[in-house]
Amino acid sequence: MIKSKQLAKAIFELAEENTTNLDAKFFDFIDSRNLRAQLPSILYHLEKITELEREKKGIVIETAHEIKHDTIKNIKTFLSASELPEVLKIKKELVGGFRAKWQGAVYDSSIETGLKKLEEIIIR
Amino acid sequence: MSANTTIENLKKRIAGFQGGAETYEYGTVMSVSDGIAKISGLAKCQSSEMVSFESGAMGLALNLEEDSVGVIVLGDFSKIREGETVKRTNKILSIPVGDKFIGRVVNPLGVPIDEAGAIKEDVIYPVEKIASGVMTREPVKTPVQTGIKSIDAMIPIGRGQRELIIGDRQTGKTAIAIDTIINQKGQNLICIYVAISQKQSKVARIVSKLKEAGAMDYTIVVSAGSSDGPAFSYLAPYSGTALGEYFLDKGKDVLMVYDDLSKHAVAYREISLLLRRPPGREAYPGDVFYLHSRLLERACRLNKNYGGGSITALPIIETQAGDLSAYIPTNVISITDGQIFLETGLFNKGIRPAINAGLSVSRVGGNAQIKSMKKVAGKMKLAMAQYRELETFAQFGSDLDAETKKAINRGQKVTELMKQNQYAPIPVSKQVCSIYAVNEGYLDELEITEIKSWEENFYAFLERTKKTLLADLLKDWNEKIEGELKGAIKEFLGN
DSSP: OOOHHHHHHHHHHHHHTTOTTHHHHHHHHHHHTTOGGGHHHHHHHHHHHHHHHHHHHSEEEEESSOOOHHHHHHHHHHTTOTTSOEEEEEOGGGOSSEEEEETTEEEEOOHHHHHHHHHHHHHO | OOHHHHHHHHHHHHHTOOOOOEEEEEEEEEEEETTEEEEEEOTTOOTTEEEEETTSOEEEEEEEOSSOEEEEEESOOTTOOTTOEEEEEEEEOEEEOOGGGTTOEEOTTSOBOSSSOOOOOOOEEESSOOOOOGGGBOOOOSEEOOSOHHHHHHSOEETTOBOEEEESTTSSHHHHHHHHHHTTTTTTEEEEEEEEEEOHHHHHHHHHHHHHTTGGGGEEEEEEETTSOHHHHHHHHHHHHHHHHHHHHTTOEEEEEEETHHHHHHHHHHHHHHTTOOBOGGGOBTTHHHHHHHHHTTOEEBOGGGTOOEEEEEEEEEOSTTOTTSHHHHHHHHHSSEEEEEOHHHHHHTOSSOBOTTTOEESSGGGGSOHHHHHHHHHHHHHHHHHHHHGGGGGGGGGSOHHHHHHHHHHHHHHHHHOOOTTOOOOHHHHHHHHHHHHTTTTTTSOGGGHHHHHHHHHHHHHHHOHHHHHHHHHOOOHHHHHHHHHHHHHHHHO
C-alpha cells in the first residue's frame, strides 16, 4: 500500500516541476486507488514538506517573543542573509535573544544557550 | 569548606564565564528507526564524526550520502523526533582512557556501569585508529602463559600475537579466555575483556569470577549487552582496543579478549542493512573482512624505540555445527596468527579443555615459548600425533604389536594429563615437570584413573620440596636441570 508520506512527497515534487493539470490527475489517481481516506494524512505531510522546504530555502529566526520587522531586517543584514525569505518561530524556552538557522548553519545568541553554558561552568 | 569559600569559588567561575553567541552546522532528522537516523543537511560532516541530537542522544555518522547522512544512535533513540535539529561536534568518536579504568566495568563509550562511581580521566583516545606501521614492530618473543597445559605446550601464545579461539557453542571458549586472564596475576599484563552482545547475567558471572580470583586488579571489562543495540556491539571491540592502546603507548603489555566477533559481525550486518548498504554473502556487507582486519591489526609488539609495549588479541568466534569454512570463521582464521579449535565431541567425551590438537595451530607462538617447555613439548606433540593416527586401531586391543600398543598407551596418558579443570591454571614450570614425566614413560604403568591424583600430588610435592628447580625451569634447560628433574620424579615415585 502507498504511504500518505510518499504521496505527499510525490505531489510536492510534481508541483515543483509545474506539472499541468496536477489537481485533476491527483484526484483521479486517489479515486482509482480508493485512497480518499488518506487525504487528511496526505495534507498533513504536504504542509510539513512545504514548511521544511520554506525553512531550507530561507532563514529561520527563532525568538522567545514577537519581534519587530526592523529587528528582523537588522538580523538578516547582520547575518548577510538579506536576500533570503524569513520564517519566524516563537520559542518561549529561548528566554531571550534569538537563534537563526540558514544554509545548514546556526547562529545561536539565545539566553537559553548562555544559561546552559553557565550551568556547565558552575557544575564543572 | 565554609560557605564563604563556596561563594568565592562560584563568583570566580561566573566571572570567568564568557557568554556570547555560538555558531555551528546543523542538520534535520528525516527519519529514525531501529537506532538508525537519516539526517538531511550536515554537508561538511566527516565519517565517524560524533553528532549531537537536540533531545540529548549522541550519534555516529557512518554513511555520507549525496543528500543525507546515515547516523547510528548511541544509546536511547526513543526520544528522537522527525524534524529535530542535529548538531555537528567536529570530533571523531573518542573515549576517555586511563589507569583509573583498571578494575572497572564500562560501556563502549567509557561510561562506568558497575555502580562504583564516575571515572575522571582527561586523556581521550579515538575509538578508530590506524594500526602501528611495519617499522614500529618487532617479532613476538615473550610468552603469554595461559596456565592451560595443552595451550602452553602445543599452541603457545606470544605477547603481540593474535590467536583465535574458535568452536561451537558450549565448548569452553570463554573459559579459556577467562583462565588466561586469571593466570596473569603478577605477570605484568593488563587484561581487557570485551563482551559483545553477551547476556548481562553472563558478564556479571565473569566479573564475579574475576573478582574472586583477584584478577580485576589488572582487568578492565568493556560490556555491550545484547539489549544495548547493535551500535554499542559494533563499537565495543574498538573502544576496548582504544583503552588497550593507552597502556601500549606507555610501554605496557596488554591482553585483549573479544567475546565474540561472530556477534560483532552480526551487529555490523544489522547496522549495514538498516543503512541500506548492499548485502553480500550471508547478507554481510562487502567490508566485513575489513571490519575485523582493521581491529586485529591493532594487536602488535612494538620495538624498543616505540616503547616496547604489546597488544595480544584473543578473538573468539562461534561456529555452527563445527563448520570452519563459514564466511566469518574463514575471514578471522586468515587474519589471525593461529587458532585454538574446540570440539563438541571432545567436550562430551570429557576431554576438557576440548582442544582439537590436530586443527589447532600457533604460527608465531613457538618463538615465545620458554626453553624448557619447547624442549618437552616437541616430544609430547609427536606422541600425540602418533596417537591420533593409531587411535582408530585402539579398539582392536590385543591384535596390535608391542610398539603400537606402547604408542597408544602413551597417547592415552598424555590425553588424560592434558585434561584440566576450569579456573585452575597451572604455572608453566609445573607443566614442564608433568609433561617431562609422561614423555619419559614414568606414567606408562599408571591406570588412566590414577593420572589426575598423581598429577595433583606431584605438583604438591614439587611445591613443597623443589622450589629452586621450578624457578630454574623458567630460566633455562640443560643437562643439569634435566638431571634434577629426573631425580625429583624418581624421588616422588619412590615416596
